[in-house]
Amino acid sequence: MLNLTRTTSENQDFINLVKLLDADLKIRDGKDHEFYAQINKTAILNNVIVCYQNDIAIGCGAFREIDAKTLEIKRMFVNPDYRGKGIASKILFELEHWTSELNYFQLILETGINQPEAISLYKKSGYKITENYGKYIGVESSVCMMKILK
Numbered sequence: 583m584l585n586l587t588r589t590t591s592e593n594q595d596f597i598n599l600v601k602l603l604d605a606d607l608k609i610r611d612g613k614d615h616e617f618y619a620q621i622n623k624t625a626i627l628n629n630v631i632v633c634y635q636n637d638i639a640i641g642c643g644a645f646r647e648i649d650a651k652t653l654e655i656k657r658m659f660v661n662p663d664y665r666g667k668g669i670a671s672k673i674l675f676e677l678e679h680w681t682s683e684l685n686y687f688q689l690i691l692e693t694g695i696n697q698p699e700a701i702s703l704y705k706k707s708g709y710k711i712t713e714n715y716g717k718y719i720g721v722e723s724s725v726c727m728m729k730i731l732k
Contacts, residue, residue, distance in 0.1 A: 591627035595639035603659035
């Protein structure tokens with residue numbers, strides 16, 4: 583049984599999943615990893631989802647505020663042993679639901695060209711590719727996306 587838990591980035595299960603995420607990204611990003619790693623070392627994230635299956639933490643996602651109407655999706659990850667089962671979609675949907683509860687209506691995110699499964703997930707979930715923003719401007723290996731919530 584899946585359980586989606588709202589928490590913060592201080593949650594030890596989230597910390598452990600992010601370590602797996604970072605190891606995966608180090609391989610995918612190659613020479614660009616140090617650039618992305620510095621961006622992903624953010625302050626405390628107050629809005630984190632950890633997905634559990636039978637009390638085992640198998641996936642996560644988070645968001646942080648950009649401005650009064652916009653949040654940025656961060657740290658999306660599903661343990662490779664549990665991929666292909668719709669778990670990332672469930673985490674993303676819960677993040678979007680939480681976003682709406684907090685009266686934000688725009689979500690942005692950055693992913694990499696070496697993460698085709700992430701790009702596919704976001705497109706399937708209604709995100710559109712947009713111009714790169716913030717520290718990603720001019721970064722050819724970044725893919726930035728946006729979704730307006732209703």
